[in-house]
Structures are given as C-alpha cells and as structure tokens.
Amino acid sequence: QKEVEQDPGPLSVPEGAIVSLNCTYSNSAFQYFMWYRQYSRKGPELLMYTYSSGNKEDGRFTAQVDKSSKYISLFIRDSQPSDSATYLCAMSDQGNQGGKLIFGQGTELSVKP
Amino acid sequence: DGGITQSPKYLFRKEGQNVTLSCEQNLNHDAMYWYRQDPGQGLRLIYYSQIVNDFQKGDIAEGYSVSREKKESFPLTVTSAQKNPTAFYLCASSPLNEKLFFGSGTQLSVL
Numbered sequence: 001q002k003e004v005e006q007d008p009g010p011l012s013v014p015e016g017a018i019v020s021l022n023c024t025y026s027n028s029a030f031q032y033f034m035w036y037r038q039y040s041r042k043g044p045e046l047l048m049y050t051y052s053s054g055n056k057e058d059g060r061f062t063a064q065v066d067k068s069s070k071y072i073s074l075f076i077r078d079s080q081p082s083d084s085a086t087y088l089c090a091m092s093d094q095g096n097q098g099g100k101l102i103f104g105q106g107t108e109l110s111v112k113p
Numbered sequence: 114d115g116g117i118t119q120s121p122k123y124l125f126r127k128e129g130q131n132v133t134l135s136c137e138q139n140l141n142h143d144a145m146y147w148y149r150q151d152p153g154q155g156l157r158l159i160y161y162s163q164i165v166n167d168f169q170k171g172d173i174a175e176g177y178s179v180s181r182e183k184k185e186s187f188p189l190t191v192t193s194a195q196k197n198p199t200a201f202y203l204c205a206s207s208p209l210n211e212k213l214f215f216g217s218g219t220q221l222s223v224l
Contacts, residue, residue, distance in 0.1 A: 103157075
C-alpha cells in the first residue's frame with residue numbers, strides 16, 4: 001500500500017462546477033499537507049498549505065484536513081477552464097515544506113467551457 | 114528575472130550512455146532537490162542538498178549521481194546503471210525549511 005493514495009482521474013467537469021479532489025494517507029505522523037497545481041509539462045506550483053486538521057480558504061479554493069480519517073480534500077468553486085491541470089497532494093511529518101515530501105499520484109482535471 | 118532554470122527541455126539517451134541534466138537557480142536558496150515524475154506515480158525524491166558540497170540520497174537514488182559545487186547549481190547525472198531512465202525530471206529549490214519552487218522540468222527518453 002502506498003503512503004499516499006490519490007485518484008488519478010481524469011476528472012472532467014463543466015465550467016462553473018464545484019470540484020472535489022481527495023487524498024488518503026496511512027502515516028499518522030503527517031502534520032503538514034499541501035496541494036500543488038501542475039500544468040502540462042511544467043513544474044508544480046504550491047496552491048494551498050495546511051498544518052494539522054482544519055480548513056483553509058483562499059479565493060475559490062478550500063483545503064480540508066481530517067487527521068482522524070487520514071483524509072484531505074481540495075475544493076474548487078466556480079471552476080474555470082484555466083483550472084485544467086493536474087493536482088498533486090503532498091504531505092510531510094517534518095516541520096517544514098522542504099524536500100522530504102510524499103506526493104500523491106496526481107489527479108488530472110479538465111474543466112470544459 | 115529570478116527563478117530555476119532546467120536544461121535541456123528534452124534529452125535523449127542511448128544505451129550505456131551517461132547524461133547530465135542541468136539545474137541552476139538565482140534565488141539564493143540553500144536547498145536543492147531532484148525529483149522524478151512517472152505517469153501515475155507522482156513525484157519521487159532522487160537526491161537533495163541543503164548546503165554546498167553536501168547531499169543526501171532520496172528514495173530512488175540508485176543509478177543517479179549529483180554534485181553541489183556551487184550554491185546555484187545542482188546537476189543530476191543519469192548513469193548507465195539506471196535501467197529505466199525515461200521520465201520527467203524536476204529540480205526544485207527552497208530556503209531551508211521553506212516551500213519548494215520547481216523548475217519547468219526535463220523530459221528524458223531512451224533512444
């Protein structure tokens with residue numbers, strides 16, 4: 001079993017839909033949770049960062065962490081065609097966002113106009 | 114114009130050949146990393162370095178080598194011992210204990 005599991009998709013939604021992206025994990029020591037967005041053949045960019053359990057909102061994006069269920073989610077409201085990308089979850093048990101991250105497989109999202 | 118520059122964008126390797134991927138950053142970051150990305154497998158850490166002249170193996174270091182002679186540069190050599198080198202290679206840098214900044218990647222393929 002992989003430490004971090006993420007549904008690879010692809011996921012296709014119409015413009016304006018609410019998108020839910022999810023990851024499950026097995027290591028209860030993970031405390032730091034991130035979502036990266038990666039456009040095709042580009043480097044990933046950090047979208048959201050959350051420490052421990054709870055919610056964090058940034059514009060149309062909301063990240064949720066449920067440590068009791070070992071489950072994290074990223075919600076995208078009013079999705080736009082420009083949101084079409086691969087979304088990677090990442091997590092760490094160390095007190096930083098540095099290189100010792102464990103990544104999910106990535107979910108490919110397509111938002112249709 | 115600050116950032117991380119990876120070159121080349123596309124690289125082809127012949128059997129038994131070593132190839133070197135370049136990564137340069139002008140962000141004055143202490144730490145640099147190499148990741149490998151395969152379809153359906155996310156990113157896996159190959160090597161990382163937190164200071165000049167020092168580096169550590171990541172999860173999949175076999176068949177790869179690195180050097181860190183300058184703070185700005187962290188080249189990755191894919192040796193002939195790496196039997197399945199075809200992948201998208203990503204370099205990243207960060208200030209110590211801070212978030213990662215990624216380059217735009219190098220696609221390596223075997224001829």
